[in-house]
Amino acid sequence: MPTILIKDDLRRSVEAATGGQMTVLYTATKQPTYMNVFYRQNLEDIDPELGTGVDPAFIVNGVEKSELFIGAYPGIVKNGELISLPGVDPAASRNFDSFLTAARACGPGFHLVTNAEWMAIARWCRKNGFMPRGNSYYGRSSDVPLETGRRVDGAAAGTTTGTPRTLTGSGPMAWRHNNTAGGISDLCGNVLEWAPGYRLMDGEVQIIPNNDAAAHTIDLSRTSTLWKAIRASDGALVAPGTAGTLKYDGIVAGNTGQHGAPRLSDTVTIRHGDAGQDSGAGYASGSFESLSVKEGLNVPNIARILGIAPPGAGLGSDGIWVRNFGERLLLAGGYYSLGSSAGVFARNLSSARSNVSGAVGARPAFFL
Template sequence: MSTIAEQIENLKSASVEQTQASQQLAQEVAGKMGDIDQKVNQSIQQVEQTYDEKASGLTIIATDGYKKAVESASGGKNTVVYDAQGNPNVMVVVPRFNVEDLGLTELDLGSGTHPAFQTNGAPRSEILVGKFLASNASGGTAVVGGVQPRVSVNFDTAKNFCTQKGDNWHLMSIHEWAAIALWSLANGTVPRGNTNHGRSHVNYWETAPRADGGIPGDSDGTGRTDTGKGPAAWGHDHTDFGIQDLVGNVWEWIDQMKLQDGRIITTLDNNPSVAEANWTPHQAYYDSTSETGGNPILNSTVTNRMGDLGDDANSGNSNFIDFRSMSQDPSYTPIQLLRRLLLETATDQTVGGRLYTRNYGERLPLRGGDWGSGSSAGLGALRLGISRSLSHSSIGFRPAFFV
């Protein structure tokens, strides 16, 4: 028979063994639970990866399907380009042409490829121009129909919105605008547009939905219309697949041209990579018949300056004339490139629209007119009276793309 001391020692030994067994069991359970957690996490990661892959695949299928649908419906005249932000941009394909093939001999355009289809002297077979004005989109802008255009941006902001879309994107250039305008003139499809508060000032029955829901023709409110919602005659080729809203609706910022103290400065061809400081100044000035605002006249110098050199103010003396009626000083030597860019004209048998100028300070171009411009709007409308910093609800922009 064991003593009480021996029994106590036996109990202590049994307790230690039980504790050790419990700890070993706990470790085994923890290990198995860890294995289970790891397998669960791996399963979750695999499911998430599979979902992401399928979602990405579905996105590719969806975007590719949209592009194919647009191309099929338009017979290849339109396509869709997705930008760096993933936003869709419906673009019109503009094929290269020679200026002599337009048959506009009275405009004295010379011969050869229009500069819109040349970059640093190298030809391009086509360019892509936004079918619609740029509109708001996630992280930037898109080019889609049936929405309000992006407005109230200054020149540099508009240009940045275009370049941030990615490589080969740029703000529509003076070369591209002129090429489209000349093509429309040659084909008898000079577009009309929203030039009278939601309707055409020529054909009142041509209307589109207004931003404020107002009545077409009512001068109260905001007469700006949704992108591409007008009739086919508002497209550059008078079809639903043409470039929409070039005339009226909102003025459009244009790149690769400016007026510096009355002097015309441009790039030599369609090259958005050329820094502004390296654009070419021409021996061509928008002079005035009066220091207080007579008609603009092309001259080899400025004889009537309407303000102080370097003054960029958006107020003060200005002048205007219908582009078709602009005259030239006898001493002025015509410049073929400027005729091709619709900055001068050899005849009044050209596109219409009003030319506005201030021959002092730096002036960046707007083209086309807005919803209240009436007969002052047109493919020849050119506003050279404002600084690059101006923004307004009647000013928008249009992206273009090199293939």
Template sequence: MAAWLYLTSVSVTNGSVTVSVAGAHDLSFVEAGWSFDIGTARAEISSGTAPDDSGNSTLTLARPWVGANITGQEAQIVPTSGALRAAIVAMNDTNDYAIVTHKTLTEITTLDKDVTIKDPTGEEHTFATMPKIAREVTEQRTALASDYATKTASLTISATMGYRNAVEKASGGRETLITDAQGNDNIMCVIPRMNYEDLGLSALNLGTGTMTAFLTDGVPRSEVLISKYINSTVGGGVASVGGNYPRVSVNFDTAKSLSTNKGAGWHLMSQHEWELLRFLGLVAGHAPRGNTNWGRAHDARFEVATRIDGRAAGDTAGDGKTKVGQGPLSWMHDGSPYGVCDLVGNVWEWVDQFKIVDGQIICTLDNDPSIAEANWIAQAAFYDNSGGLKLSNSRTATTSTNLEATSIQKTATYVANELMRRLGIEHDGPSSTGRLYVNNDGERLPLRGGGWYIGADAGPAALNLSYPRSDSYSRVGFRSAFFA
């Protein structure tokens, strides 16, 4: 093996393969694979040159210099054997392989892609990185969840449609099922459009033309859908579902928003719709009963329903409200299996589109829940204390009193009003039962039907105008209606 060769002045910059050597050293004999050493730094030599006319020669390194810049320092060339050179080559190959492997491992843990790596034999292997695998697993889970949701929704729709078809078939189309925007199913009574003159109630002097319940801003509807049951709490909202206890302790505005929150077309049942049901009961020759005596009908005590407090019907202690829809056919508005339940008794019900302010009646002209309350029409009709509670053209004195609803009298100055007769304010003759309660001081919102505790004072004509909109009681609930 040749002796080590000491160099007195060499210069090389980081990243360069060229080493400048001063001192007239002939390096043309240097073999590839020999070692170039500066201190502890070492690099493999590729070739060398003889000195030029200036006495400078060069070494070419096998790889760029990775150390710091060197200027005029001592170095040495170390001849190596074939075996050592082979070992160095193998070590360099291993180092190169390690560098590639490290790069690949970094990509495997950080990049979303496929990577290819060669094993020591040169064979290539391609596989997905961990981020790619994680993404694909997430996508597959999402796809499976979406597919499950789609199939579940399809099954739910199919079940709902089957339920609706069964309801409509059983009732001959007089009832249907409507699923609201909150996903709750509602059993609804379908009331087809009709005219006042076709009711056969001429003694009530209701006039002619389409009933106001079927008019919205003067435009007729083919039908209205009214909740068969007083609303109960279902799935975070309210729904018309039989066998539940009624939702109570809500003020007027809450009852209204709970109804409109059910989605487009839904609204709190209006005075127009309540009077529609009252008139239909008269047409059917039916005086509906209900829970008017602590879980039973006051005038048919064998007609009972399950009380919320578990007490026996007729027990005047506790809470006498009952499950909605559990009463007999006599508790339907028209006495049929497909009528509206519990219109009389159980709990009072808020209704919309009608109120009094200081005794003056303010209402919508027809069934239009979209009209803001500020735009309701003030009527030339007042509840006045004029020798007792009477209808008048002004309020002369305040009162808080009650009387049989259909017995209310009119002052000599009052001008009869057809709309007031259609809304159950005026009565041209006895018709339905129920008591009228009025406080003509301030704003009062209407409650209808009566409660479980008032006996004969409950009825289809029962109207309570004693309470402000803010009041909420455990004896007051509400029901919704729907425009398809």
């Protein structure tokens, strides 16, 4: 169990500097990790149209949590543990399972930031009228080019060669979730972040209920029996493959890159040209806010809460990418060259769990 009650000099100084927004926890091997405290919220306080009751991000294995601890920065793997530190090159070029193992190595309660947690933060940002920017164009913001961070390769912001990731937390306050120095940094751009608990399986939307994906020993494997589909008619969680569940379509055949726009539906067709294609195959993309919905399809609240469908307007041009062949895990937030399509509501569901890229990282989180 990490040290959370005894204040040492580092924790005391971090909490004082950020007005208590940020704290320091210690991992199983006593490494410090900088975390933001994110307090429990009710759906009706964020958006009454989403329903009432505790946000599912604060329910783990049926137990309500009063707060979550979210990595203040994208993680770095050090001594086999995924920790959150300022001023470092965020870890990249690891697949999902590698990052998951590093997060859990920190000790019980530690996990990868889940989709439920990510969406709770994103909806908080929308509610409070500030959508954080970030490294979305080779070390600078594509929306406000004067906003820059320190590139890990030392090159000038905007240089389209080299390694354009930025050192964690090196951008301005506008790159933090609440526009203050103590906010959660780099949720927009820099590196895509694995966010477990939501996937596509041959186009069918599947989730791990509530925030159970944060549990330390939960089975998040491809073959786990814990994955549930969502029945469109009433939002009930049902066995994968049940008729009438939420799916994405809009994929076209071929191996020629991006095609068309995705659509939320209750049916899906896997075109012949996509069969067996794990990279480079046709995928659908578009603006998440303008995601189309099959005519007459009911979109249950759970789909809006978990970012399967947009929760409403005001999401800017944050993008969505889907591929409906095989298992596709969620990568959130966008990366350093995505431009205006990066953002806290950006949703990438086109990559297999084996994907390894210099533009893909992860962020630790913790719950008591």
